[in-house]
Amino acid sequence: xxxxxxxxxxxxxxxxxxxxxxxxxxxxxxxxxxxxxxxxxxxxxxxxxxxxxxxxxxxxxxxxxxxxxxxxxxxxxxxxxxxxxxxxxxxxxxxxxxxxxxxxxxxxxxxxxxxxxxxxxxxxxxxxxxxxxxxxxxxxxxxxxxxxxxxxxxxxxxxxxxxxxxxxxxxxxxxxxxxxxxxxxxxxxxxxxxxxxxxxxxxxxxxxxxxxxxxxxxxxxxxxxxxxxxxxxxxxxxxxxxxxxxxxxxxxxxxxxxxxxxxxxxxxxxxxxxxxxxxxxxxxxxxxxxxxxxxxxxxxxxxxxxxxxxxxxxxxxxxxxxxxxxxxxxxxxxxxxxxxxxxxxxxxxxxxxxxxxxxxxxxxxxxxxxxxxxxxxxxxxxxxxxxxxxxxxxxxxxxxxxxxxxx
Numbered sequence: 001x002x003x004x005x006x007x008x009x010x011x012x013x014x015x016x017x018x019x020x021x022x023x024x025x026x027x028x029x030x031x032x033x034x035x036x037x038x039x040x041x042x043x044x045x046x047x048x049x050x051x052x053x054x055x056x057x058x059x060x061x062x063x064x065x066x067x068x069x070x071x072x073x074x075x076x077x078x079x080x081x082x083x084x085x086x087x088x089x090x091x092x093x094x095x096x097x098x099x100x101x102x103x104x105x106x107x108x109x110x111x112x113x114x115x116x117x118x119x120x121x122x123x124x125x126x127x128x129x130x131x132x133x134x135x136x137x138x139x140x141x142x143x144x145x146x147x148x149x150x151x152x153x154x155x156x157x158x159x160x161x162x163x164x165x166x167x168x169x170x171x172x173x174x175x176x177x178x179x180x181x182x183x184x185x186x187x188x189x190x191x192x193x194x195x196x197x198x199x200x201x202x203x204x205x206x207x208x209x210x211x212x213x214x215x216x217x218x219x220x221x222x223x224x225x226x227x228x229x230x231x232x233x234x235x236x237x238x239x240x241x242x243x244x245x246x247x248x249x250x251x252x253x254x255x256x257x258x259x260x261x262x263x264x265x266x267x268x269x270x271x272x273x274x275x276x277x278x279x280x281x282x283x284x285x286x287x288x289x290x291x292x293x294x295x296x297x298x299x300x301x302x303x304x305x306x307x308x309x310x311x312x313x314x315x316x317x318x319x320x321x322x323x324x325x326x327x328x329x330x331x332x333x334x335x336x337x338x339x340x341x342x343x344x345x346x347x348x349x350x351x352x353x354x355x356x357x358x359x360x361x362x363x364x365x366x367x368x369x370x371x372x373x374x375x376x377x378x379x380x381x382x383x384x385x386x387x388x389x390x391x392x393x394x395x396x397x398x399x400x401x402x403x404x405x406x407x
Contacts, residue, residue, distance in 0.1 A: 003030025004368035013102035015043040020070035021184025027073035028361040039078040042379040055352040071376035078380035103131040126204040127194040135210030147177040154215030183214040244290040254310030259323040273304040351378035
């Protein structure tokens with residue numbers, strides 16, 4: 001079966017996570033993604049271990065779990081873009097590309113003659129996506145930044161964690177690099193939108209993606225809560241700012257997540273926990289009333305939840321169509337029958353001669369399904385193939401470039 005993006009060629013000048021995540025999405029859907037890496041070193045995240053993938057002899061490779069997570073299905077070419085010959089290679093590849101994605105500091109590629117205006121002049125149909133911490137304009141545009149910084153600066157950590165004054169209180173970052181990942185997803189969406197517009201206009205365009213913009217945007221309803229009320233949202237632990245009961249409750253054994261999203265679910269929940277009168281109480285009859293009176297409701301619910309185990313509650317609530325769930329560790333996630341059924345763990349052939357673990361892409365397309373053919377590439381694994389097959393370089397020219405340090 002064909003893949004949705006197999007007609008597209010992507011030149012990937014990104015490293016670390018936000019950019020590689022975007023280009024991996026494109027690779028998963030069939031695009032040919034050529035990843036440009038520094039000779040001898042490669043993407044920074046290759047070294048972000050342990051753990052590292054082990055080869056057939058049990059020896060550690062140069063590829064960390066971090067790198068494997070965001071570079072599946074790509075082809076690695078090593079090029080020193082600081083050299084004139086390296087810049088020529090990038091220009092030649094850009095002539096053939098549909099998309100260029102880069103996450104260098106603002107102005108860096110322009111100094112090499114590889115900025116948007118430079119490459120657009122060679123290929124007017126090119127979609128060129130730049131991913132930076134603060135965007136291409138503004139007082140902070142020249143500053144570097146990592147995911148952790150933006151979780152704090154974008155407000156996310158101000159609403160994540162236990163309230164001040166409670167045990168463990170204080171700001172907490174997400175357990176994953178959420179700003180990088182969501183920026184990668186937004187970048188994927190923007191690239192596909194620009195490509196769709198190109199079908200109509202015939203012209204490519206420039207995309208300016210900023211990590212700060214993306215993390216500010218996902219404040220979503222919390223920001224609107226602030227705009228409407230004038231009250232600065234606070235950390236609420238596992239509770240929800242707008243819905244009640246929507247949090248973790250301690251059970252006789254274990255903990256359970258209760259996620260009541262509407263009034264009928266609330267009434268069903270009250271029946272399940274043996275407190276039907278709470279479902280009839282006018283103070284809690286609507287979502288708004290429950291939110292206003294949470295301090296009166298939550299202690300009563302918490303007391304009732306101590307009567308049974310997590311497993312028992314989950315079974316009872318699921319039978320009554322009350323949204324709920326256990327809190328799994330990573331081992332338990334991949335033992336869950338639903339996760340197994342959806343085949344969320346995959347195994348892919350790696351250049352080291354072993355199978356590398358990976359996570360399935362959650363996009364399920366009926367006519368052009370996601371297909372996984374290879375794991376993340378070894379450093380420079382495809383350099384000779386790309387230069388020979390795409391650019392027509394002969395063996396002598398490739399050898400000379402490698403000898404001079406360009407490759």
